[in-house]
Each structure stands twice: as structure tokens, then as C-alpha cells.
């Protein structure tokens with residue numbers, strides 16, 4: 001197939017509730033939605049879910065737009081290819097900028113799956129008919145707000161609770177949550193809020209029977225995490241530190257973690273995400289899919305990825321109603337009883353895009369022919 005037209009939509013939507021992590025609070029999202037056309041008029045959809053500020057990773061919406069407009073799109077527009085590998089080869093020379101690459105790459109997966117008449121899950125090699133969902137809960141100003149959110153999501157059937165933590169908002173919060181919910185599958189995500197100097201402090205987390213502690217140390221570290229993992233009973237899970245299959249392999253060799261959170265955006269797309277899934281399987285390390293508060297389009301891609309066999313733990317891919325009043329897909333991506341059905345009847349991502357809703361939340365459009 002040949003890419004003949006590319007449209008980028010800057011879509012802005014409010015979160016139902018502000019979301020706070022160790023690096024800040026956000027109440028609005030700005031993601032780039034990508035629409036690709038091939039010469040037959042077939043369409044593929046993708047989402048660049050980079051944060052707006054360089055707090056979680058070095059990219060922002062503006063750097064993604066710059067990379068796509070000035071380097072990636074000129075490298076792919078008008079080019080012919082038959083596989084995702086051939087497609088990514090066109091911009092192999094571009095270093096980093098994974099969120100910018102991922103939105104385009106994911107749209108190509110959708111386009112190729114549609115042209116082959118198969119679901120994205122099938123094209124990836126997925127095996128699960130449904131995925132199990134957990135929720136990621138932000139830091140709350142008071143414990144009762146947090147407890148009532150936990151109650152709500154457990155009542156909805158979500159399979160595990162992840163709490164954002166930071167120094168001063170950790171041990172007492174975890175103790176209180178454990179007092180109310182002694183057996184709930186529970187994890188904590190520090191988003192790099194600690195250093196090796198906190199080892200004694202972090203060892204105290206072992207008493208909470210957490211399924212894992214996510215990214216306790218620096219966003220670019222795998223060495224100190226290996227030292228920390230040796231001291232902790234709680235499994236360490238890496239998020240920010242893993243950008244590629246090579247760097248996942250290094251972390252597995254070093255023993256930096258016992259679990260990996262895979263986000264297609266963070267690793268440059270679904271091809272790299274699947275490679276990380278595969279290498280983790282070889283090392284007997286389970287993976288799960290994280291989230292960047294994706295709209296329905298990115299969320300649908302994440303659901304398909306989660307259908308691979310080694311996505312064996314509930315992830316952060318929740319129903320889109322957790323975050324948004326309305327969404328860009330028809331039907332919405334929802335998780336009744338904490339499960340999302342993997343669409344297999346329709347080709348590609350398996351959800352239609354509601355362009356009327358998309359246009360109502362538009363903050364910019366960029367067309368390339």
C-alpha cells in the first residue's frame with residue numbers, strides 16, 4: 001500500500017477529575033489523533049498520547065508535532081510498503097521521539113489490518129478473548145476521597161488498584177488502604193520519586209503485600225533499580241526506564257525488575273511493544289499494559305496489545321468512562337465487570353471513530369498530501 005494523505009488532529013478534552021502524580025497534576029489532555037489514507041481510500045487511525053509537559057518523558061505535544069511534520073511525515077508520505085517493518089524502516093535513522101513515531105506506526109497497523117480484513121489483535125498474534133482491567137488512581141488531597149474511589153472501582157469490578165505515591169504520601173496511605181482492603185490486588189507507582197538513599201524507607205513497603213512497586217527510582221535508570229530489587233521482597237516494575245527491546249533485555253539481565261509495564265507510545269509503537277512482550281516471556285517475566293489517559297483510539301490499540309499471551313496481569317487499560325464524559329470512538333471502550341472484550345469481528349482496531357465528537361474537541365488540524 002501507499003500512503004497518500006495524512007491528517008493530524010490536535011484533540012483537547014477535560015478529564016472528569018484532575019489526576020495527580022509525583023510530578024504534577026493535570027485536568028486536561030492534549031493528544032494528536034492521526035488519520036492515514038492509502039491509495040484505495042482505506043483509513044487507519046492512531047493516537048500520539050505524549051504528555052503536554054516533559055515531566056513523564058522528554059517529549060511533549062509540540063515536540064511530537066515538530067517531529068511528525070518536519071521529519072517523520074516527509075519520510076513516509078507517498079511511500080509504498082506491505083509490512084510494518086518496511087514502514088518503520090523509512091524513519092529508522094530518527095533517534096528517540098518514541099511517542100511521535102508510535103502514533104503513526106499504530107495508525108499503520110490499523111490500516112494494514114483493515115486492508116487484510118483481520119482484527120488488530122489477530123494481526124498482532126493475540127490470543128485472549130477479553131482482557132482484565134485495573135485502575136490507576138492519582139494522589140488525592142485526603143484519604144477518604146481515595147477510599148471512596150477505590151470502593152467505586154472495586155464495585156465496578158476492576159481487578160486491581162494502583163495508587164500513585166510520593167514521599168510523604170506513601171506509607172500512611174498504603175497502611176490505611178490495606179486496613180480497609182487487606183486482600184485487594186494492590187500496586188504503587190512512584191514515577192521516579194525516590195533515590196537509592198531511600199532504600200530503608202522503601203523496604204517498609206514489603207509489609208503491604210504489594211503486587212509490585214512501579215518505577216521507584218530515576219526515569220532513565222536500570223542499575224540502581226537492580227541494586228534496589230535485591231533488597232526488596234516486593235517486585236519492582238519498570239515503566240519510564242524501558243524504551244526498547246534492547247534496553248528491556250539489559251534490565252532483565254541485570255535483574256532491575258520482575259515485571260515490565262509496556263506502553264506502546266513510550267517504546268515507539270506496537271512492533272517494539274510486541275518485541276518487549278516476547279523477550280519478557282523468554283525471561284519468564286510477566287508484562288502488563290500501562291496507559292497515558294488515552295482517548296478511545298489509543299485505548300483500542302492498547303486493548304489489542306493486551307490480548308497477547310504474556311500480558312498476564314491486569315493493567316491500567318480501563319474503560320474510557322473512568323476519565324472522559326464522551327469519547328472519540330463508537331462504541332466507547334468500556335470495561336463492564338473489569339473486563340474489556342477484545343474486538344475480533346471487525347478489521348483493524350474494531351471501533352469506529354466518531355468524527356463529529358472529534359471535531360467538537362479540535363484545537364488544531366494539519367494536513368499533508
Ligand SMILES: O=C(O)CCC(=O)c1ccccc1C(=O)O
Pocket residue numbers: 056136189191239290291292293294316317318
Ligand atoms: O489510566 C491510565 O491511562 C494510566 C495513568 C497513569 O498511571 C499514568 C498517566 C500519565 C503518565 C504516566 C502514568 C504512569 O503509568 O506512570
Ligand SMILES: [Mg+2]
Pocket residue numbers: 189191214215239240261290
Ligand atoms: Mg507508571
